Amino acid sequence: MDDQRQGMAHLRKLLEESVGGRGRIAMVTGAVATGKSELLHGFADQALEQGALPLSATGSRAERDLPLGVLSQLVRNTPTDEHRTATLDLLREGSHARMSRDPGAESFEHVDVQIVDALCTVLLKQSERRPLVIVVDDVHHADRASQLCLSYLARRVTYARIMLVFSVPDHHAHLRTLLHTEMARQPHCHAVRLAHLSAEGVAARVRRRAGAQAADLFAARCHELSGGNRLLVDALLEDLQATGEPGERYADAVLACLHRADPGLLPVARALAVLGEPGTAGRLLGQGEATTARAAQALTGAGLLAGGRFRHEAAASAVLAGLDGAELVDLHRRAAELTYQEGAPAPVVATHLLTASHAGDPWALSVLEEAARQALRDDGVESAIEYLKLALRACDDGRRRARIATTLVRATWRIDPGTPTGHLAELTEALHKGDLGGADAIVLARALLWHGHVADAKDVLSRLGELDREALAELAATRAWCRGSWPAFLPHLPEPPAEQASATARSLGADRRLESADALASALREGPSAELAQTAERVLRGSRLDEMSMDAVECALLTLTFTDRADRAAPWCDAFVTEAAGRHAPSRQARLSAIRAEIALRRGDLAAAARDAQRALDLISPDSWGVAVGAPLGVLLMAGAAMGRHLDYVRQAAQPVPEAMLETRFGPQYLYGRGRFALVSGQPRQALRDLRLCGELMGAWRMDVPEFIPWRVDAAEALVRLGEVEEARALIDQQLAGGGKRSRRVYGMALRVLAATAERRHRAVLLRRAADLLQIGGDRYEHARALFDLIDAYHAIGEHRRAGMLAGRARALATECHAGALADTAPRGQRNGGAGGQAAGPVIKAVASPVLSDAEQRVAALAADGYSNREISGKLFITVSTVEQHLTRIYRKLNVSRRDDLPPSLADRAV
Template sequence: MDLVDRGAELSIMENMLGSCVAGHGGVLLVSGAVVTGKTALLRAFGERAVAVGALFLQATASEAERDLPLGVMGQLLLGADLPAAGAQRAARLLDLVTVTAPARPAGGGLPAVVRNAIPQLCGIVLEKSRERPVVIGIDDVHHADTYSLECVQYLARRLDAARILVLLGENSGFPTGNRRLHVELLRLPGCRNIRLGPLRRRGVAEMVSAYGRSGWRSCPPVPDLHRLGGGNPLLTRALLEDHRASAAGAAGRSLPPVPGDSFEQAVTTCLYRSDVSARRTAWALAVLGPQASRTELVAEVLGISREAARRGLSALTETGLLSTGWFRHEAGRSATLKSMDPAHRARLEARAAQVLHEHGEAATAVVRHLILAEPVDAPWALPTLLEAAERALDDDEVDLALACLRFARDTCADGQRSPAIRAAMTRAGWRVNPATAAQHLPELTTAALEGRLGPRHTEELVGHLLWFGHVDRALDVLGAVERSRAPGRTEGGGRYGPDDIRRWMVHGFPGFTGPVRVRTGRAEPRDPVPARTTRQRAANLMRAVLDGAGEDAVAGAEQILQGTRLDDHTVTALVVALNALVLTDRLDRASFWCEALAREAAARRAPMWQALLASVRARIDLRLGRLAAAAESARSALALVPPEGWGVAVAGPVATVVHAETAMGRLDEAAGRLGVPVPDPAFHTPDGLLLLRARGFHHLAAGRPYAALDDFLRCGYLMARWGCDLPALVPWRTDAAQGHLALGDTARARALAEEQLAMVGPGRAWTRGVSLRVLAGTLDPLHRLPLLEEAAEILRERGHRLELARVKDDLARAHRELGERGRARSLARRAQQLARECGVPAPRVAAAVGALPAGRPEPSGTPRQGHVELSDAELRVATLAARGHTNRQIADKLFITVSTVEQHLTRAYRKLAVQRRADLAGKLIPGGAPDGAGGPCGSACDQLNAV
C-alpha cells in the first residue's frame, strides 16, 4: 500500500538526501509508536535513494540478536554491493569480533578487538561514500547490539565531510537501551529527529480511497474507521480487510467496520512488536476488565510502580489500541486475551482475583477471575465463590452462578461444605432446566438423612424430590429432620418447617395412599393454620379452593400476586394463586397477572419460570376458547424446558395441548403429544386429572367412547378417593354423560348431568352452564330451550366462547326441530362464527342448520356421500352407528368385537371428514341426521369442555 499522510516526513528526508549528495551527510532518527509506519517510510525512502544513484544499506535489528556482536553491522556490510576485497575484509573482522568479544562490554569499556574493528568496518563505508552517496537504514534500532551502535556513532561523528545519510527507525514505546546514543546523536549539527504520529482522518480517507480504486463497491465510513483503528496504519488496514470479507454483498452501501480475524492478527502483531512492559500492561488491562481504568490496580497486578504502569498505558494509547485508558473496541480486548499463553493468563487471573479481593471489590467481580485462574489456595476463595453465586442468582446471572459453583465443587477439599455447594448448584440449575440439576438429588438426599444438610437446603431438597414424584424419599427426609429435632425446639433457619411441608404435600399430592398428615398424626384441622410465609398462604389458598370458597379464594390469590416478588422460592406459590383464579373463573384477572409475571420471567432470563407461566397461560386460553393460542403456549412451555425437566408437572402442559389439538380436529398431533412420557406419580396430582380428561376427549373424538368413559370415570374415582370432588377442576360427571350420549345411553347421561348440576348449585359457575347444555341434550326440543338459554347466559358472562358456540349450536337444532327455521339459521350462523373464532374446523358449514325440516327425506336424486370411500365392513358399521346403535349393539349384530367396531368407526370418520357419530347420518342415511345430530361446529365442539 502506498504511504499516506507522510508527505511532510518524506520532504524532510529528501532534503537531507539532497544535502548528502552535495557532500554533507546527516543522521535522521525516526521515532514513533509500534507499527505506525516507520518501516514503510524507511523502505519507501530507500527506493527513492536508489533511484538517484545512492547505495542503500539496510538492516533490521532484532531483540533475539541483541547479544550478537556487530550483528547489525554484519547485515549492512555483508548484504551490500561491495568489492570482493572489501567484502572479505568485513567478513574477517566480523568473525573475529563474534568469536573473541563478549556479547556486551563489561564495565563500560570496549574490548580491544572491538576498538580495532570499528574503524576498519566504518572505513569500508567511508571509502564507498567517496564513490557515490551512501544511505544507511537501520529499522528497530532500539534492539541493536552495543557494538553496532558504537559504529553508528563513529560514522555520525564523521558525516560533515562524507556523503553518508544514516536513517534510524526507533519504537518510542521502548525504554531507551542506550541513552548515550541519543545524547551523542542529538548534539550533532547534522542530526534530526522526527516523530511519526497516528494517521489523521485525511490519511485514513486516503487509505479508503486507495482500497476503493482496487474494485471495492462498498467502503466503511472514514470516521468509524479512524475511531476504531486509532490512526494506526496496521490496524486500519486490517479493518479494511475485514470489511472487504464481511461486506461482499453490500454493494453501494456504506456499512460500519466490524473487526474480524485480520484485526485480531494485527492487534497480536502490535503487542509482540511492542516493549515487553507495554505488552504485559495490555495483558493486565485485558484481564482486569473495566476495573483496570484505575492505574494502581494494573500496577499491583503486574508488581510494578504506578509510573511504570502509566508509561505502559501511554505507549498502548500511542499505538492506537487504547483510548482514555481502555480498548477502543471489545475486539481489541478479545485479541489481547487470545495472544496470551494459557498458563501465563491463569497466573495473571489469579493475581487479579487476589488484588480485587484486597481492594474490596464485589464477589461477582472477583470470581470472574477465580474461575479462569490457576488454583488459588487462600481461605477467602471458597466463601467468595459461594457469595458470588448467591448474588449472581439474585441478579439473574444463572450462568455465572453455575460457573462459580462448579469451580467451588471442583476445588473444594472440605467435605462438610460439599452438600451445601451441590444444593446451591441444584437451586441454580433448576431455574434453567430441572433435569440437569436432578443428578445431585441422590447425594443431597444421603446428606440430609445423615444430618449434613442445613434447614434451608433440606426444604429445597424436599421440593425437588416432590417435583420428580419421589414422595417416599421426601417423606424419609422429613422424618429424619423431625427425629433430629429436640423436643420443644422451635423451627428456624428455613422458610417453613416439616409440618408446613406436609400440609403442602396434602394438596399437591393427594393421590398417594395413606393421606399425608401433619407430624402429630391427627387429621389436618379444618381451619388453616395462620400463614407466616408465601408458601403457607398458597397452601391455605389451595385448601380454600378445594373446599369451594369463592370470593375468599379470589381475595387470597390477589393478595399473594400483589405482595409477592417472583423468585425461586415463590414461583410455585404464584402459579398456585394463578390457578386459583382460573378455578374460580376469574379468567380476566388470571390473564392480567399471568402476562405481567411472564414478562418479568422473560426479562430475567429464567426458562423454568417462563415455562410454568406459559403452561398457566395455555390453561387460561383453553378456557376462553382460544384454542390455537392455548396449543402454542403449551408447546412453548414444553420447548422452554424439555419434558424430562418437568417431572410430574409435565402432565399440565401435555393435557392442555392434547385438549386444544383435539378440539381443533388435529387428532394425529394430539395423539403424538399423548406419547410424551409422563411419570406415574403425575397421576396422583391434580394435573394428572387434567391429562386423563384430555385423553378421554381425544378418545371420544376418535370414536372410542368406551376408552373415553374409562378415563372420565377414573377421574371421578380418584377425586372421590382424594376427597376433592371439585367440578371447577374436572367436571367428570358431565364428561362421562357425553360419553354415554355417544353410546346412546340417554338415561345414564341424564342421571350424571343432573347429579353434576346438584353439586354445582344455582350459582353462575361455568360448570353449571356446561351441565345444563349436556342435560338439555337428553331432553325433547321443547324442554331443551330454557336450559340452553340459561347456559348461554352463564357462559357468555364467564367468557367461555367455545362452550357458548356449542350451546348456540344446540339451540339452533332445537329451534329447527320445533319448526322455527329463521331463528335456527340465525343461531347456527352465530355458532359457526364463534367456532371459527375459537379455531374449530367447520367441515359441514354448507349443510346449514334448518336447511331441511326435521325428518323430511332428501330428494331421491341426491347421492349418498362416501360409499365409494368406505370398505364393506366400514360401511356396515358406520350405517348402524348412524342409525343410533351403540358399539356393543353393533358388535353383537355383526359378530365382531367392540374394539373392531371402534377401529372401523375411526377409519370411517377420517374418510368421511366427520368427527362424531351424529354426523354420520348426513353422509350415509337418506333424510339427513337423526334426532340430536350436530350442527356446523359439532365436529369438534361436542368433544370439548373447558378445563
C-alpha cells in the same frame, strides 16, 4: 492530510536540505503498526528517483547480537568500488575484534574507535560523489556496535550530503538510552511522528480495501476494536466480512503487534488479560507499578487496550493462548490469591479459582459460596452452578458439603429440574449421616416430591428434628404449596407447635410465597372471590423472578386463571415469561409457558394453547417436569383434539406419566385433558373413565370447584354419546347446583350439554342462553361449539333462516379459534337445501362410522332424513318392530342414543 502524507512531505523537505550539503537526521516514531516501515520504504524509493543513493537496513531482534550486522546491510547496498571493498574489510575486522572480546563487556569499550571512524569516513566520501540516504527500520533492534557507528556518523553529517532516517516504536526501552541521548540531542535531528488512523481514516482504508458497503457496515467497529492500528484494522475487516465477529485473523494480528513491540510487554499483557488492572497486574508479576503502567501505556498506544483493558475478549484470549495449561492454571491461581488478599469482590476471585480449577486454600470455599449467592441474585445461574460444583469437589466437611449441594440443587432447578437428581441421593445420604437438616432437608423433600419419590420424601421429613426459624419458614411455605398442589401429601408434613407457628406467621406476614399459595389453595377449595383475585394481583405487582418468588408468581397466576380471570392473568403471565427469558431460566420459562397455555385454552385460543404447552414440554424434558408434567400435557391434548388434530397427538396421549402424579393437582388436570381427547377421538367410554377418576380425586382432596375443572360437563357429554341421557342430565343438574352457575363459562358449557338431553323443541332456548353466557365468559371455542349446536337445533325445528343467519358467525369464530373439528360435518338442514351457507354440525354426535349392513344403511338414511319409524316401515315394506331393531343396532354401532344424533351425511343415501 493524514500522517503518512505529512510525514512523507517532511522527509522530502529534509532530503532537499541534505542534498544541498546540510545533513539531516529524521527519527520516525509511532506505536506498532502506525505505518513506519511503509513510510521508510516509500521514502527510499523517492530518494532514488531524486538522484540520491538509498542504503537500507532493518534491525531484527534475532540479529541483535551480530556485531555490525546492520552496518553490513547498509554497506552491501553501496556501489562496487574501492570504497566498498575497503568498507567490507573494515567491517570484517571490527566484527572479528568484537567477537574475540568478552561477551559480557560493554560494546562501546570494545569496538575499535579507529574502525568506527574509518567506516564513517568511507560513507562520508561516498556522499561527496552522490547524496546518501541511510534508512534503518526498527533501529532499536540494531546491534550495539552498529548503533555506535550510526551515532558516530550522526555527529559528523552536519555539513555532508547525508540524510539518516531511523524508525523506532514509541515506549521502547532503547528510546531512553542510545538513541535519545545521542541522536535526539543533535540540532539537525528532526522528529516525524506517526499516529494510528482516526475514525475517518479507518473508514477510508476499509473503503479502499473492500468498498463503500463494507465501510458502512464495518468501519465503526473496526475503529472501536483496533484504535486505528492498521494491522488490526485489516485483520478485523477480514474477520467481520467472514463471520461478523473478531476471530482468528484478529487474534493473530494482536500477537503480531506484541511480538513486534518490546518483549517486556508480553508478560504484562498476559497479566492484564487475566486481571484487567495495571496496578494489580504489576503486583501479580512482582514488578513496580510504574513499570507496569509504562507497559500498559505502550499497549494502549498500540491500540490493544482501552481504559486499561483489552478492547475485545478475543484479544485477551489470544494473549493467553500462548501459555500451556500448567502456566495458565498457575497464573489464575496466583491471581485468585492476590485478588482475595486485596479484597476484590467474591465473583472476581471465584472466576480465577474456577479457571485454575483450584479451591484448596482455606478461604476458597467461602469465596465460591458467596460468589454463587451473588450470581443467583443477579441471574448468573450458569456461573453459580460452576462455582458450587468446584466448591463441592473441594469440600471434605460433611455438613458443609450438604449445604453446598442443597444450594446447587436450587440453582440447577432454575435451568432444568431434572439436572439435580444426581445430587438428591447424595443429600439423602447426608441426611442419614446427620449432616443435613432444617430448611435444607425440607428443600430436599420437596425436590424428591417433584420427581415422585414419595417414600424418600416421607423419610426425609421423619428425620427433621428440631426446627429453627429458617426451617419453620420453609416448612410453612411447603405446607401452603402442598395445599394447592399435593394435597395427598399434606398429612405427612409435620405440624409445628402452635407457639412456633404463630411466631413464624408473624415473621412471614408479608411473605408472598405463603400469601400466594394460600390464595391458590382457597380458590381450588372454595371457588372464586374478589378478595382472592385482589391478593393474587397484589402479589404479582410486587414480585420479580428471583430465587424465592417463582412459586409466588406461579400460584398467583393460577389463582387468577382458576377463578375465571384468565384475561387478567394473561398480561401478567406474558410479562413474567419475557422476564424469565431475559434471566436465562429455562425451567421458569417452561412453568410459565404451561400457565400461559392454560390461559389460552380457557380463552378459546387453541393454537396458542397448543404452542405454549408444547414449548413448555420442549424447554425441559418430560422427565424434568416430574409430576407436574400433567399440566402442560393435559392442555396439549385438549387443544390438539379441539383443533381436529387428535391423530397428531396420539403419541402424547399414550406417553407414560409418573404414577405419583395422580396424588397431585396435576393428576386431575392430566385426566381431564386425556378425557377430552378421548371424547373427540370417538372413545366416550375411555373418556368417561378418565373424567370420573378426575372427579373422584378432586372430591377426595376437596378441590371439586367447576372453575378449576368442570369435569361433570364433559362426563355428561360422554354419557349422551353412550345413550345414558338420564344419567347425563343428572350430572349437569349436580354441576349447576354445585356452583356451576357461578361461572358464566361453566354455566354456558353445562347448558350446551343439557340441551342435548332435552326435547327437540326446547334445545334452541337452552343453546341461545349457552351461547350468550359463553360469549360473555370469553371462551371463544366453547362459544363456537354452542353456536354450531344452535344452528343444528334451528334446522331440526325447521327454522332454517335463523340457522343460516348464524352460520357465518359460527364459521368465523371456529376459524379464529383454529377449531377444525367443528367444521367436519355440516348441519342436516343445509344438506337438505336449508337456508344459509355451509357450516359445521353439532358437536355432540358420533365421530366413528362403523360399517352398517345394507338393511341398516337404508333404515339409517331414512331416519337421518327425518322419517318416522312408521314412514320408514311403509317405504321399505318392513314391520315397525323391524325398524326399531335396526335402529337399536345402528345407534350402538354409531355410539349415538337417538335419531337426532345420526350423522347428517347418512341422509344423502336415502332411497
